[in-house]
Structure formats: structure tokens, C-alpha cells
Amino acid sequence: MNRDDDKKYFHLMVERLREISKRPIKLMEVCGTHTMAIGKSGIRTVLPVEIELVSGPGCPVCVTADSDIDAFMGLARDHRVTLVTYGDMMRVPGSAGSLAELKAEGADIRVAYSSLEALAFARSEPHKEIVFLGVGFETTAPATAHAVKSAVAEGLQNFSVYNLHKTVPLAIRALLAGDGVQIDGLILPGHVSVIIGEAPYAFIADEFGVSGAIAGFEPPEIMAAIVRLAGDINAGAPRISNIYPKAVKPEGNVVAQGLLDEVFAPGDAEWRGLGVIPGSGLDFREAFTSFDAAKRFAVERREVRLHRGCSCGEILKGMIKPSDCPLFGSLCTPERPIGPCMVSSEGTCAAYFLYNDDANIVERGRP
Amino acid sequence: MTETIRLAHGSGGEMTSRLIKEIFYAAFGGDVRDANDSAVLELPRGRTAFTTDSYVISPMFFPGGDIGKLAFCGTVNDLASVGARPIALAASFIIEEGTTFEDLRRIAGSIGEVSRATGIPVVTGDTKVVDKGSGDKVFITTSGVGSIPDDIDYHPRNIRPGDAIIVTGSIGDHGYCITALREGIDIKSAVTSDCAPLHGLVEALWPFGAHIRAARDATRGGVGMVLNEWAMQSSRGILIHEERLPVKDEVAGGTALLGLEPIYLANEGKMLIAVSPEKAAEVLDCIRAHPAGADAALIGNTGDDKPRVVLETAWGTQRLVPVPRGEILPRIC
Numbered sequence: 065m066n067r068d069d070d071k072k073y074f075h076l077m078v079e080r081l082r083e084i085s086k087r088p089i090k091l092m093e094v095c096g097t098h099t100m101a102i103g104k105s106g107i108r109t110v111l112p113v114e115i116e117l118v119s120g121p122g123c124p125v126c127v128t129a130d131s132d133i134d135a136f137m138g139l140a141r142d143h144r145v146t147l148v149t150y151g152d153m154m155r156v157p158g159s160a161g162s163l164a165e166l167k168a169e170g171a172d173i174r175v176a177y178s179s180l181e182a183l184a185f186a187r188s189e190p191h192k193e194i195v196f197l198g199v200g201f202e203t204t205a206p207a208t209a210h211a212v213k214s215a216v217a218e219g220l221q222n223f224s225v226y227n228l229h230k231t232v233p234l235a236i237r238a239l240l241a242g243d244g245v246q247i248d249g250l251i252l253p254g255h256v257s258v259i260i261g262e263a264p265y266a267f268i269a270d271e272f273g274v275s276g277a278i279a280g281f282e283p284p285e286i287m288a289a290i291v292r293l294a295g296d297i298n299a300g301a302p303r304i305s306n307i308y309p310k311a312v313k314p315e316g317n318v319v320a321q322g323l324l325d326e327v328f329a330p331g332d333a334e335w336r337g338l339g340v341i342p343g344s345g346l347d348f349r350e351a352f353t354s355f356d357a358a359k360r361f362a363v364e365r366r367e368v369r370l371h372r373g374c375s376c377g378e379i380l381k382g383m384i385k386p387s388d389c390p391l392f393g394s395l396c397t398p399e400r401p402i403g404p405c406m407v408s409s410e411g412t413c414a415a416y417f418l419y420n421d422d423a424n425i426v427e428r429g430r431p
Numbered sequence: 432m433t434e435t436i437r438l439a440h441g442s443g444g445e446m447t448s449r450l451i452k453e454i455f456y457a458a459f460g461g462d463v464r465d466a467n468d469s470a471v472l473e474l475p476r477g478r479t480a481f482t483t484d485s486y487v488i489s490p491m492f493f494p495g496g497d498i499g500k501l502a503f504c505g506t507v508n509d510l511a512s513v514g515a516r517p518i519a520l521a522a523s524f525i526i527e528e529g530t531t532f533e534d535l536r537r538i539a540g541s542i543g544e545v546s547r548a549t550g551i552p553v554v555t556g557d558t559k560v561v562d563k564g565s566g567d568k569v570f571i572t573t574s575g576v577g578s579i580p581d582d583i584d585y586h587p588r589n590i591r592p593g594d595a596i597i598v599t600g601s602i603g604d605h606g607y608c609i610t611a612l613r614e615g616i617d618i619k620s621a622v623t624s625d626c627a628p629l630h631g632l633v634e635a636l637w638p639f640g641a642h643i644r645a646a647r648d649a650t651r652g653g654v655g656m657v658l659n660e661w662a663m664q665s666s667r668g669i670l671i672h673e674e675r676l677p678v679k680d681e682v683a684g685g686t687a688l689l690g691l692e693p694i695y696l697a698n699e700g701k702m703l704i705a706v707s708p709e710k711a712a713e714v715l716d717c718i719r720a721h722p723a724g725a726d727a728a729l730i731g732n733t734g735d736d737k738p739r740v741v742l743e744t745a746w747g748t749q750r751l752v753p754v755p756r757g758e759i760l761p762r763i764c
Binding site: 067104109283399419 | 744749750
């Protein structure tokens with residue numbers, strides 16, 4: 065399709081949605097990339113008033129627990145290792161400052177675009193202990209698995225991973241099973257689904273009676289997902305649809321799944337706002353535990369009390385809007401973030417802050 | 432052996448004199464025997480514009496220009512933004528020990544070249560040398576004075592509801608060119624920095640008098656930043672249309688790849704102009720007729736009294752254009 069066809073299709077979807085929207089519907093986009101795409105595309109300004117979009121727990125930075133950030137930073141402070149992280153994590157505040165602040169104090173902290181860059185540091189600087197911060201869902205976890213396997217093959221002894229990888233479906237389950245959560249349909253993450261396929265979402269419709277649509281990230285794709293969900297919800301026929309078939313195969317990426325299964329086993333993981341969700345983490349299997357930085361350096365995680373008033377937890381569950389948080393926009397801004405939802409480029413609060421999603425958009429053509 | 436700058440070149444003695452004579456007088460013209468501690472200018476009656484700016488761009492040489500041309504054009508454009516005709520510039524150099532004479536000669540040479548082409552002289556300057564590691568090759572500060580015609584008053588406070596917003600050409604070229612260079616993206620295809628003096632283009636608009644409300648060169652923070660400043664300073668909302676923004680195909684594609692937005696990328700040869708609705712079409716034609724404004728476009732209008740910038744997207748949706756934060760590219764000019 066060319067751009068003009070895309071536009072026609074988009075407007076067709078907008079029209080269709082107006083026709084079928086009869087009662088209030090609350091949809092959650094699970095994935096942070098969707099959150100940002102929705103903010104940036106201005107989709108909310110053409111939605112019927114009945115449709116409400118809320119953001120879910122699918123931003124890896126946002127769901128990282130304070131205690132994990134503290135523990136990771138402790139590695140640089142106490143063990144003088146070189147920390148390697150994705151850029152988004154640099155500014156997330158733990159209870160004692162952020163990685164960016166630690167770097168300014170002189171710690172060796174580097175930003176990488178992939179786990180293989182971290183591996184390259186280990187290779188070229190054998191006298192240094194390199195610890196990679198493994199953050200992300202099924203999308204980035206295979207890359208970490210690949211790096212660890214490469215380290216085994218090369219016999220690299222100075223490489224390890226502080227492993228915070230998490231899996232999405234169990235978080236969705238915890239969310240839907242939670243008290244006070246009212247979601248009619250889910251826009252499911254396109255990138256994660258490329259890896260895991262359709263099957264892991266079946267329980268959403270079967271057990272919770274909630275519809276889900278796997279969606280791409282272009283405005284027409286997001287709009288198509290919303291139309292599909294609204295139709296399913298109206299019909300009272302919950303199901304999981306894949307409307308991103310050009311990228312997502314029903315069975316997913318079997319090779320990546322095999323890699324994950326070879327290196328990791330399900331373990332417990334702490335999610336900010338959702339607490340510990342059993343089985344939602346990816347622990348190293350026996351054969352790879354020597355690459356677990358938490359074990360190698362005997363890291364102790366200490367419970368951290370959240371900043372008073374920080375509502376990231378409720379926001380991640382779609383229970384309140386960012387603007388309902390007492391810190392939003394006053395004490396907590398992208399320059400001086402308090403909660404991770406304001407830090408990440410995919411964070412719900414950052415998207416609201418930047419694109420002012422609540423309101424404020426002008427009458428057509430009359431600013 | 433390659434001749435390089437040493438600390439002694441900044442000592443104020445013989446080597447300093449030689450440096451000034453062989454590099455700067457050679458490039459800018461003028462007679463060393465006339466040298467004095469200040470240049471003495473005769474300014475026309477009326478208001479004088481006075482501005483200064485520092486340049487630290489990395490890399491110093493890039494497709495479409497270098498730090499010298501940039502330092503000259505940047506200050507000329509700051510004068511042009513208030514409607515002034517530039518009269519003279521000053522240029523000060525902070526040079527890191529170890530910089531080659533060849534690089535310095537090239538930089539001074541491009542200042543001389545654009546000075547001769549525009550007829551705007553560099554009348555005074557200074558050089559300092561810092562030890563290796565205390566700077567990064569060459570930093571330049573330029574200052575300039577210009578005279579403003581009596582009936583010209585370009586300031587965002589003059590912006591009124593319904594005014595048209597014009598950009599004088601494709602946006603984001605400079606920022607994209609430098610970023611692509613740093614990221615190692617192959618851009619031999621087309622995109623060069625748009626670094627150019629714009630005072631001639633602005634002078635061509637003088638006859639429109641007060642119909643021209645405001646002008647500003649969209650450097651760091653790009654068009655998005657200038658429009659947000661205008662919205663705040665004029666207490667007006669501004670609506671712009673994504674599809675009317677002139678963006679080169681390579682810039683559109685490359686920025687998408689890099690996760691950047693052309694609207695926030697620095698320009699070094701583009702002006703934003705706010706103009707009355709009555710004269711908008713005529714002004715646009717006038718700008719397009721000028722060699723520096725061939726790709727000019729009317730991108731939007733001012734409106735209600737809620738200061739913010741809204742973009743109507745290609746999808747027909749609307750979103751805010753927030754003030755750029757955080758990740759602005761360092762050392763872009």
C-alpha cells in the first residue's frame with residue numbers, strides 16, 4: 065500500500081469506529097511502543113468519546129523495580145565492574161540516584177544498543193569485568209541468550225548478565241486477575257508477538273472473557289486493532305485476533321523460542337506496581353548460572369520504599385491516568401523524573417507529558 | 432612535517448603576530464599596519480542590532496561548510512532575524528594546541544570567502560591557544576553589528592491571530608547532515624548542511640514593512656523550538672500541517688531510522704517568518720523568487736490565545752509539538 069491508500073484506510077477505520085461505538089469501552093495497549101506511537105500519531109483526537117485508551121505494563125524500564133536498580137548500581141560501587149546498559153535505563157532513579165549520576169561520579173557505565181556490544185567490550189578488555197543489564201521482554205531476551213551462548217563458546221570469563229528479563233503473558237494474567245482492574249480489550253504487543261506467536265494469549269479470551277488484538281505500530285494498524293476490538297466487544301464474542309500477520313506468525317519465531325528455552329527457565333520476577341509475579345521472569349538454567357551477575361557477585365536486593373505519591377503502579381495497571389498522579393508535571397517531569405514511567409521514552413507518563421493526551425487539542429483547523 | 436599550533440602561538444609575541452598575519456589577515460583582508468585594539472566603525476543613524484554567538488561544532492568540516500562558514504553565517508543570520516543589514520563582524524578563535532595550520536587556514540579561508548561574497552567585513556578579532564585537551568581543535572565566537580531600517584520591527588510580540596507561518600526552505604538538513612556524519616551513515620547522495628547567509632533574503636522582505644511580524648533562524652531545537660518560543664512570546668496557539676513541511680526525502684528516511692524528527696533538527700540557512708494573512712501569498716512568492724528561498728512553504732497559522740504548537744498529522748489527527756527536551760544533539764553548531 066502506498067501512503068495515500070494508508071490514509072484512505074485510516075479514515076475508513078475512523079468512520080467505521082464512529083458507526084459501531086455505542087457504549088464506553090476501555091482498551092489497554094500493553095506495549096510501551098504502542099503508547100508512544102499513539103501519543104505521537106494523535107490518534108486520540110479522532111477517537112469517538114466512547115473509546116478510552118489506557119497504557120499497560122509493557123514498558124521494560126517502567127516495570128523495573130527500584131531495588132533492582134539499586135542492586136545493579138551496587139555492582140559498580142562495591143565491585144568496581146563495568147556496567148553496560150540500554151540507554152533508557154541511564155536516568156531511572158533508584159533510591160540512591162541514577163546510573164547517569166553514578167557515571168558522572170566516575171563509575172565505568174556504558175550505553176549499548178545490543179547485548180553483543182557488551183560482549184565486544186568483554187572481548188577487547190579482558191582485564192575488566194563486564195556486567196550487562198538484561199532488561200526487556202521476549203523481544204530482547206533472545207539477544208541476551210545469544211550473547212551468553214557466544215560467551216560460552218568463546219570462553220569469555222569476564223562477562224555476566226544482571227538479568228531482569230520478564231515475559232509478558234503472565235503479567236497480563238496478573239493484571240486481569242487483579243482487583244479494581246476494568247479492561248474491555250487489549251491491544252497486544254506486536255514485537256513480543258513476533259517471538260511468542262498467538263497461542264500464549266489464548267487464556268485472555270478463554271478465562272477472562274476479554275478480547276485481544278495483536279497489532280503493528282503504524283496509525284492504520286493501531287486503528288484497525290481498535291475497530292476489531294470494539295466489534296468483538298459489542299458482539300460479546302471475546303477472541304484473540306492477529307491483525308499484524310505480515311510480521312507475526314501464529315507459531316511465532318520458533319528459533320528464538322528455542323534459544324530462550326535453552327538458556328532460561330521460568331522464575332519469579334518483581335514488577336514495579338504489580339509486585340512479584342511467579343513464573344514471569346527468565347532465570348538462567350543450571351548450565352548458564354555462572355553468567356548470572358547476581359550470583360557471581362552475591363548481589364543482595366534490599367526492599368525499597370517507593371517515593372510517596374508516585375503512582376506508577378496504578379498507572380501501569382490502567383487504573384488511573386498519569387494526570388491523576390499528584391506528582392505528575394509538578395514534582396515529576398521528564399527532566400527530573402521520580403517514577404520510571406516518566407523516564408522511559410516509552411513511558412506512559414512521558415507520553416502524556418509530551419503529547420498532552422488528556423485534552424488540549426484544538427478544534428479542527430482553528431488553533 | 433605538518434605545521435601545528437603551539438602554545439607559543441598564543442603568547443602574544445612574535446609567533447602570535449605571525450599567526451595573525453599569515454592566517455587571519457591573509458584570509459580576511461585588511462592591512463596589518465592599520466591594526467589597533469578596536470575597530471572603529473561609523474554606523475548609520477537609527478537603531479543598531481548587536482549579537483554574539485559561539486561555535487563548537489564537531490566535526491569541524493562537514494558537507495556544505497565548516498566551523499568558519501558556520502560562525503560567519505550564524506551571526507549574520509542572527510542580525511537578519513531582527514531585520515538588520517549586517518555592517519561588520521568580529522571573530523575570536525580559541526585554538527587547541529596541536530591543531531594544524533592547514534585546518535586553521537582552511538577555516539579562516541572559508542570565513543574570508545563568505546565575507547567577500549557578502550561584502551560584510553570581519554573587522555576585529557582575537558586568538559587564544561589552550562593546551563592539548565583543554566579544548567577541541569577550534570572554537571570560534573563571532574559578534575556582529577547591523578543597522579535596522581526605521582519601519583522594521585521583527586519581534587514575536589507582533590504576532591497576531593491568523594498570521595501565516597512560512598519556512599524559507601527544507602528543514603533539518605544541517606542537523607541531519609551532522610548526525611549522519613557522526614553515526615557513520617553514508618550520505619554522499621545529497622544532503623549537505625544548509626549553512627548560508629540569509630540577510631539578503633530578509634532585506635528582500637523589507638518593502639512589506641509591518642506585515643512581516645517576526646523572523647527567526649531555526650537553529651538548535653529546529654522549527655519546533657522556534658514555534659514554541661513564538662507561541663509563548665505571543666501568547667498564541669500555532670497550528671502547522673505535517674504535509675506542508677518541506678523535508679527532503681533522504682532526511683525524512685534517515686531521521687526515521689535514527690529516531691529523530693526533522694522538526695527538531697538544527698538548520699543553519701532557514702528562517703521562519705510570521706506574516707500577516709493579507710500579504711502571506713505575496714511574501715511567499717517573494718521568498719521563493721530569492722535563491723535562498725526556492726523551497727519555501729507556508730506551513731501553518733497562528734490562532735487562539737492558548738500558547739502551544741499543534742501539528743495536524745498526515746493522518747488528519749492532531750498532536751502537540753512539545754518543546755524539545757533532553758536528547759538534543761550536542762555540538763551541532
